[in-house]
Amino acid sequence: xxxxxxxxxxxxxxxxxxxxxxxxxxxxxxxxxxxxxxxxxxxxxxxxxxxxxxxxxxxxxxxxxxxxxxxxxxxxxxxxxxxxxxxxxxxxxxxxxxxxxxxxxxxxxxxxxxxxxxxxxxxxxxxxxxxxxxxxxxxxxxxxxxxxxxxxxxxxxxxxxxxxxxxxxxxxxxxxxxxxxxxxxxxxxxxxxxxxxxxxxxxxxxxxxxxxxxxxxxxxxxxxxxxxxxxxxxxxxxxxxxxxxxxxxxxxxxxxxxxxxxxxxxxxxxxxxxxxxxxxxxxxxxxxxxxxxxxxxxxxxxxxxxxxxxxxxxxxxxxxxxxxxxxxxxxxxxxxxxxxxxxxxxxxxxxxxxxxxxxxxxxxxxxxxxxxxxxxxxxxxxxxxxxxxxxxxxxxxxxxxxxxxxxxxxxxxxxxxxxxxxxxxxxxxxxxxxxxxxxxxxxxxxxxxxxxxxxxxxxxxxxxxxxxxxxxxxxxxxxxxxxxxxxxxxx
Numbered sequence: 001x002x003x004x005x006x007x008x009x010x011x012x013x014x015x016x017x018x019x020x021x022x023x024x025x026x027x028x029x030x031x032x033x034x035x036x037x038x039x040x041x042x043x044x045x046x047x048x049x050x051x052x053x054x055x056x057x058x059x060x061x062x063x064x065x066x067x068x069x070x071x072x073x074x075x076x077x078x079x080x081x082x083x084x085x086x087x088x089x090x091x092x093x094x095x096x097x098x099x100x101x102x103x104x105x106x107x108x109x110x111x112x113x114x115x116x117x118x119x120x121x122x123x124x125x126x127x128x129x130x131x132x133x134x135x136x137x138x139x140x141x142x143x144x145x146x147x148x149x150x151x152x153x154x155x156x157x158x159x160x161x162x163x164x165x166x167x168x169x170x171x172x173x174x175x176x177x178x179x180x181x182x183x184x185x186x187x188x189x190x191x192x193x194x195x196x197x198x199x200x201x202x203x204x205x206x207x208x209x210x211x212x213x214x215x216x217x218x219x220x221x222x223x224x225x226x227x228x229x230x231x232x233x234x235x236x237x238x239x240x241x242x243x244x245x246x247x248x249x250x251x252x253x254x255x256x257x258x259x260x261x262x263x264x265x266x267x268x269x270x271x272x273x274x275x276x277x278x279x280x281x282x283x284x285x286x287x288x289x290x291x292x293x294x295x296x297x298x299x300x301x302x303x304x305x306x307x308x309x310x311x312x313x314x315x316x317x318x319x320x321x322x323x324x325x326x327x328x329x330x331x332x333x334x335x336x337x338x339x340x341x342x343x344x345x346x347x348x349x350x351x352x353x354x355x356x357x358x359x360x361x362x363x364x365x366x367x368x369x370x371x372x373x374x375x376x377x378x379x380x381x382x383x384x385x386x387x388x389x390x391x392x393x394x395x396x397x398x399x400x401x402x403x404x405x406x407x408x409x410x411x412x413x414x415x416x417x418x419x420x421x422x423x424x425x426x427x428x429x430x431x432x433x434x435x436x437x438x439x440x441x442x443x444x445x446x447x448x449x450x451x452x453x454x455x456x457x458x459x460x461x462x463x464x465x466x467x468x469x470x471x472x473x474x475x476x477x478x479x480x481x482x483x484x485x486x487x488x489x490x491x
Contacts, residue, residue, distance in 0.1 A: 019257020073251020
């Protein structure tokens with residue numbers, strides 16, 4: 001099978017699972033635990049607070065100032081993709097409803113990360129591979145909120161914004177050729193004549209974000225915790241150049257992998273359920289998602305192909321193998337031993353709303369920020385403000401969490417007792433289940449879309465979507481304008 005990763009084009013979804021998996025292993029090998037993000041962002045917020053208003057302690061009363069090199073690497077990696085492909089995503093003009101949803105989604109999401117003791121990156125990408133009981137409960141809890149938000153947003157008429165990537169050429173194809181991808185043309189139609197360089201609010205937030213990260217980077221050189229100053233665990237003088245560069249590389253690898261595909265945790269885990277409603281009938285098409293919910297063709301194909309689900313489970317398996325080696329050969333404890341609480345469940349529900357409202361979980365939002373998405377730009381200040389309801393009352397939330405414990409069992413192997421052989425067997429069965437789900441998702445995606453394994457493995461999602469609708473619905477090809485005219489006449 002001939003396959004080449006072109007720097008100028010998007011990549012198949014599964015490649016992102018490999019890239020993010022490699023990034024997770026790089027982090028685990030160096031630091032003994034998978035990637036964690038959201039605490040780093042609130043620590044950088046504390047750093048900004050101490051720079052601008054040293055007398056305040058709204059954020060820093062709960063989190064010491066610090067810098068998170070991994071987050072910076074993710075944004076940088078995604079920005080590098082815009083240079084490779086010679087296209088940012090700032091060309092896309094979003095309705096105000098999407099931007100407000102992104103802001104409030106960021107605010108609710110970041111509060112949810114504090115209550116859940118971790119974000120979706122922690123519980124999905126790291127926790128499932130770590131066989132964490134708390135993370136499995138988190139996953140079960142977050143999905144209903146995500147589905148309800150997805151449904152609600154479609155009823156608001158912004159369902160066409162749900163896309164793995166907002167590629168300019170796909171939107172242009174939908175506008176000019178229409179057919180089953182005419183909804184993809186909405187982005188092109190809305191963005192005609194749009195000049196992001198004149199959107200001063202968006203520019204202001206981008207400048208603020210740049211200064212935000214710059215403040216943390218510069219601060220890491222100025223603050224020396226070895227000389228009595230608190231915090232700044234990852235300051236260069238304390239953390240070292242080697243570790244900082246390694247973390248930046250971790251972020252860059254993950255950022256590039258996600259930005260070249262549209263990888264995300266929330267859409268991946270919602271894929272199997274959504275795909276149940278994506279049967280494309282030659283006579284009726286996809287009446288629910290195409291007609292009533294107005295979901296774009298590229299997205300309908302993405303869910304039907306199961307590719308996001310396949311990609312995230314590839315990441316799970318890669319990291320699970322590394323964790324098993326660390327546990328069984330190098331006697332490392334299983335990471336992410338969170339305690340499951342009802343406060344964590346509340347945090348999961350909040351993250352379910354926030355991740356869909358932002359059109360991306362936290363790690364994906366950093367990636368989208370690097371790509372220039374306006375929704376990610378709108379979500380960023382929401383992130384920072386969302387920490388306040390927790391940081392201002394951190395002790396109250398911690399006491400509430402301690403009083404609402406669901407189970408003290410930390411990992412799946414522990415569910416089967418303390419015997420090492422039994423725990424190993426349980427872990428191996430768990431890993432076999434992860435592998436089985438990858439195989440199942442590939443086969444199901446091939447069956448639902450009629451796409452060959454070779455095509456799924458070598459072709460980006462949007463190219464596959466265009467080919468799918470051309471092949472199966474050639475009689476339906478009409479431009480975006482013709483579809484709009486027909487719709488108006490029917491009304």
